Amino acid sequence: MTHSSQDKLVPSSIPGLGVIIMAAGLGKRMKSALAKVLHPVGGRPMVMYVLDIACSLAEQGVAVVVGHQGAEVRKVVEAVGDQVAVAEQTKQLGTGHAVLQARPVFSGGSHRKPSRYVILNGDTPLLTEATVRELLAMHDAQGAAVTLLTAVLDDASGYGRVIRRRRDEWLQGAADNAVQSIVEDKDASEAERAVREINVGTYVVDGEFLFPALDTLDPRNAQGEYYLTDIVQMAVQQGRTVSALRLRDIDEGLGINSRVQLAEAEGVIRRRIQERWLEAGVTMRDPASTWIDAEVTIGRDTVLYPNVTLEGRTAIGESVVVHSGARITDCAIGDRVEILDHCILRESQVEEDCHLGPFVHLRPGVIARRKAKVGNFVEMKKTELGEGSKANHLSYLGDATIGSGVNIGAGTITCNYDGYKKFHTVVGDGVFIGSDVQLVAPVTVGQGSIIAAGATVTQDVPKDALVIARVPQVTREGWAARRRALQSGQVPPPAPEVKAATSAKTVTRAKISTRAKASTSAKRAVKKKQPAVQRSKRR
Template identity: 85%
Template sequence: MTHSSHDNALFSSVPGLGVIIMAAGLGKRMKSSLAKVLHPVAGRPMVLYVLDIACGLAEQGVAVVVGHQGAEVRKVVEAVGGQVAVAEQTKQLGTGHAVLQARPVFTGVAHRRPTRYLILNGDTPLLTEATVRDLLAMHDAQGAAVTLLTAVLADASGYGRVIRQRREEWPQGAADNRVQSIVEDKDASEAERLVREINVGTYVVDGEFLFPALDKLDPRNAQGEYYLTDIVQMAVQQGRTVSALRLRDIDEGLGINSRVQLAEAEGVIRHRIRERWLEAGVTLRDPASTWIDAGVTIGRDTVLYPNVTLEGRTVIGEETIVHSGVRITDCRIGNRVEILDHCIFRESQVEDDSHLGPFVHLRPGVAVRRKGKVGNFVEMKKVELGEGSKANHLSYLGDATIGSGVNIGAGTITCNYDGYRKFQTVVGDGVFIGSDVQLVAPVTVGQGAVIAAGATVTQDVPVDALVIARVPQVTREGWAARRRALQSGQTPPPAPKPVSPVKTRMSAKPAKAASKPKAAARSIKKKQPAVQRSKRR
């Protein structure tokens, strides 16, 4: 597939750009023990959406400023690797103070001296890279000291207001987007509160202007904090340009400050994900009920029925069919696989042309090899099911290696746990296991062996052997009739005369006298000397 020049621009870094992400906030309105930026949106911590944009744009590195639960946030962002560095804000003294903590990341290394900085919030997962590139383009085109992203809301209460210069104050030839100041909601006058244009919290700032301006911040305000927004007025006072780009889609500016906003963001992200896979050739029978996490990959011509949930880093191959009520987490599913209704898979692998379900539970560590079949109410854990092998009904298989072409009968159980330790079961190729079999681990069943129904196998089985391990059947004729009579107070019928099992089997055939040759042979055997008998033995 080829990309246009516009597409190539979306995948290239911006020369001279450094990125700062503010991720230190407590998030009191979330009412959570988890740091706000770590709350998941479509299966990913929200800060990672912003970090993706930063890593795609920054040529001069990315600094993530952490604070509340800093160790946990650091662990998540450092796992991204690359040019991401972490700065710490030990005391939350405002957004200006937070950005100031990133200075050592960029000034401590000679080659990291950005010509401009992109400042992002870690709680804006809906922001897109295309919008940020437009913001950067405006900043460069207008030679601005500060360029900010704004949105116009029907109800702007609670947000910082963007106060623009009056038209008569614009310099000759200036663009019509000049900004005079940003006023925080708690510091706004009644007239300023009527303004519906709000500050989204995304900025591009000139590299030589940013940190000197931050050093001059004054915390004398309603919050007693160092506001990053005050650098806008500083730039205006210096006669420098402050530009603003209004969002076309206000959803992109949604910052997550509450559980309500988290749910709204989740809905937007999941809608975007569904649209992306529909455009990539995946069929969603009911898109609204299909939940696909951001880290999932799906092959072309795969069909997802209603109420399917795909989570984590799951990979689904091509031409696979996933029926309703299925939940798959961190699994690799091959091509042309069919998964019937109400299955749960986790951290497992299913190879091409396999058939699973309904009601199959794959716990972590399962590998179903090519053309495997796993059916109704089968649970598996840490099992390799060989190519073409079948476990079609009502079985538990745990800690086992099962060869190719094996039949697992209904009700088969691997007894892998003795109360203290787990043990392995090994089943060779081509083994036939009947119904209701217990394989008591550790045990090995040799290739081609047959295990009869109802057997409890406690010892290794040789290649091509037959194992029968069951109690002989006892039949008591008339027992049920006598029991019913006793329960109803009636006189029970007399018990029939006991008949030995041997006589019962022989009674079906007419009795024959022993032939003379056989009788003669017995008489000769009795007359043989002791020495000869011992030789025969």
């Protein structure tokens, strides 16, 4: 199975750079029991987007500062690898206090002391690596102590304002983009609130300056917190340069603090994903209704019909056709597979040239080998369907290994659960199973065998055998007419002779059996009478 994706040049990490990610916030406006940074965007926790950037850039490691639901956040971020370390903010005392908790991560160990730090927020999943690299380039070019990312909004209410130097100051030699301070919205004056340039919350800070500046923070402000933004004014007071890069795409600066903002970010991420796969050679009949998670991969010449959902780490091969209403989660789909409407697939593997649907349900653990067919209203779980095998109609196959070239008749089920344990069913190559068959596990059906329609198989079947396991047909002629007559209060017609045989030979055998039974009964009666006669003769 081959996959295509947009070709990428993998940039190298930046020497001397450490990255700090703030992921400790409560996220009160989310109104959720889940930590804000763990809310999914495009199918993955939002903090993972920022973590990807951090791991790509940082030569000297990444520190993630956790707080609210720290154990859950830690579990997610530490799974990335040894490059990531976790620092804990036990009390929520502000952004400056949060960054200060990362100092032990960069003190000793295998990492050298970073020459500069990038500080990111865990709730900005739309930020791109290219923008952070541009921010770093500006910081280095201007020899700044602090460089921050900003955005200009039509409505800046609620955000910290970026206050630049006055015009008369920079005309005397100060840089045009020089920043004087950042003022939080609650602490801003009326004139400062009129400023539309806001602080996005992404910084590059000189390594020698950062932690000494944080040690001197003063929490005397409207919120009683240690503001990270105060280091900007400290740098200015020390005569250091503070630079700022304005975002060209303000979407990148969107910090998620509410469900509304979460939905906005979801829309942006999904548009980016769609555009990426369209450029890579994937056809979408209706991109707006096609949902593709961030970690999905899709091969070229694949066609996605409207209302298709691809989730998790699903990998779709080349020249695959997925029809409307399909939902595929954490699956591997081979080349040239066709998936018809309204199929649900989860944690399964479908090899090349298979045909599925409509209305197929593959539960975790299914393997459909190449050229297999799974049809209308078939459910499978922990089952391997062999190469070229077919289960086309109305079947349940669970905990089973099915060989190649097998035909599974309509209505066939594996009875794999006895109320306490699950048991396995094995069907050999080339087996033909008729309609409405029950395979009561544990059971093995040998290669090349034929199971007749309606059979209930409870014992192992040898190779090349025929199994017929059904009750003989009983036909009572006129029974339905008599029943209707009785229900309507009429006199029912006389009952004809019951026919319990299914063929002339069976009828003959039944008559012979009846006569034999009558003869045996007569002989027994004679034997019972004979001793009494003999006794009377002796007397």
